[in-house]
Amino acid sequence: MAILYSVLMVFFLLTCLLMILVILLQPGKSDIAALGGGGGFMGGGGATSFLTKLTSGLAITYMIMVIVLGKLAVGTFTEVREAQSTVDITTTPAAADSATDGADDSGADASDSSGE
Numbered sequence: 001m002a003i004l005y006s007v008l009m010v011f012f013l014l015t016c017l018l019m020i021l022v023i024l025l026q027p028g029k030s031d032i033a034a035l036g037g038g039g040g041f042m043g044g045g046g047a048t049s050f051l052t053k054l055t056s057g058l059a060i061t062y063m064i065m066v067i068v069l070g071k072l073a074v075g076t077f078t079e080v081r082e083a084q085s086t087v088d089i090t091t092t093p094a095a096a097d098s099a100t101d102g103a104d105d106s107g108a109d110a111s112d113s114s115g116e
Contacts, residue, residue, distance in 0.1 A: 001072070001075075004072070005069070005072050005073070008065065008068060008069055008072070009069065011065065012062075012065040012066075012069060015058060015061050015062055015065060016062065018058060019055065019058040019059065019062060022051055022054050022055050022058060023055060025051060026048070026051045026052070026055070027048065
């Protein structure tokens with residue numbers, strides 16, 4: 001399960017980086033107007049259409065990966081929390097009680113003898 005999560009996380013990060021790159025490569029609206037009003041001249045609309053479709057595909061992939069990784073992470077982290085909580089509950093109170101009992105007894109004796 002951990003290997004699958006790791007592989008999907010690497011794929012997710014590559015998708016994020018590629019989507020950032022594709023978005024930054026797209027021309028702004030003012031750039032299209034400067035090139036002749038939309039690219040009818042010399043076929044400029046083809047690159048814009050390809051980048052738009054690639055951005056849409058990457059966005060859909062990103063959303064699916066977020067849902068899948070979220071579902072996998074909930075199962076993974078829940079198991080770890082349960083294991084840690086059972087260990088902490090059984091060991092911490094016993095250690096705290098023995099340390100507190102010794103400190104309370106000596107502190108109570110010292111205050112009782114000094115008060116009398």
